[in-house]
Amino acid sequence: MNEVHRVIQDRQSARVPFDPDRKVSKEDLKEILDACRWSPAAHNMQNYDIIVVDDPEVMEVIGNVKSRISEEFLRENYEQLSFTKKELLEKKTGILGSMFPPAWVDPSKMAEVARESTPMPLTQSIRGSPCLLIVVYDPQKRAPASEGDALGFISLGCVMENMWLMAESLGICLQVLSSFASKPVEKQVKQILCIPEKLKIAYACRLGYPVDSTRYLRVRRDVTDFAHHNKYGNKDI
Ligand SMILES: Cc1cc2nc3c(=O)[nH]c(=O)nc-3n(C[C@H](O)[C@H](O)[C@H](O)COP(=O)(O)O)c2cc1C
Structure with a gap:
């Protein structure tokens, strides 16, 4: 199998505890951030910042944020x-x-x-991860003429995919944590990390190395379920 295809197919959501003592190295973090840097973006706006959290004290404060x-x-x-x-x-x-x-x-x-x-602390989502990447964007800056800034959100998704594929290729596991973007969590995490008021959290990712290597059942539609040849409905592909 082609190497890119292998990484794409092997990438998976790591919904398992990570080893808190196995840090993500600075070199690997740089590679992951550089992969984000080269992600495609509508009008090349690059409308994102990424806060890397790997200080155990800061992680603990974030872990104490509770939400229902x-x-x-x-x-x-x-x-x-x-x-x-x-x-x-x-x-x-x-x-x-x-x-x-x-x-x-x-x-x-x-x-x-x-x-x-009872409200659950974020520590239950972070599950021992030694490193979080929190992706923020400025909702005032939309991609030109993009209704609801769909193009801007797609661009944030491209950042996610680039970071995920690079992490996978480095043997680092990742799980997206959408709950960081929910209003009550976002408000507190922004305060803790001194994120400017005007920015919004798009998502967070937890990175690390699982304590065990369980894989779970992942399914996908077949290509013929979603691809159409020359006209919608023609499945001769
Ligand atoms: C925008 C977005 C948000 C997601 N949010 C979460 C999340 O909050 N928690 C989680 O465990 N997975 C989250 N995921 C991962 C998806 O659930 C996952 O990609 C999908 O189930 C397919 O599984 P796989 O990643 O193992 O291939 C998210 C993925 C995307 C693209």
Whole structure:
């Protein structure tokens, strides 16, 4: 297999604890940030900054930030879940419900969970990671004529993919943590890291080395499920 293709296919979300004592080296971090630097961006705006957090004291303060899961997240999350490996393999999209606490995947309990569960500290998401990359952007600067700044968001996604592929090629695992962009978490993390008021957090990534090397079932649609030849609907590809 072509090397680029191998890295693309091997990259996976590392939803496992990381070894807090196994740091990401400065050289590897530089490579990852340089990969971000060369990501494509609408109008080459490069509308992002990245805060690298690897000071254990700062990590601890961030880890103490607490948030409660929203009912909106629970309901929309549920729509993407499969409950057996067979179901997931047939669907070819989404993720396994077993990744979440049982109460999160029980529609009859979602309102109660959202209302009454104790707020969880971010340390439960960071799970021993020695390094976070927090990607921020300026919402005042949109890509020219891009409704809702879709092009700007795509560009932030390109940054994510470049950093992820470079991390993968260096043997470093990564998990995206969207919860850093939720309003209550964003507000506190911005304060802790002195992020200017006008900037927003797009996402955070936790980097590191897993304590064990479990891989989980990953599914994808087939090329013929999404590719069309010369006209929509022509599957002769
Ligand atoms: C914009 C974006 C946000 C994501 N947010 C999260 C997240 O908050 N937590 C998480 O575990 N994975 C997150 N992911 C990872 C996806 O769930 C994952 O890429 C998808 O399930 C496919 O699995 P794979 O990465 O192992 O191939 C995110 C991915 C993207 C592109």
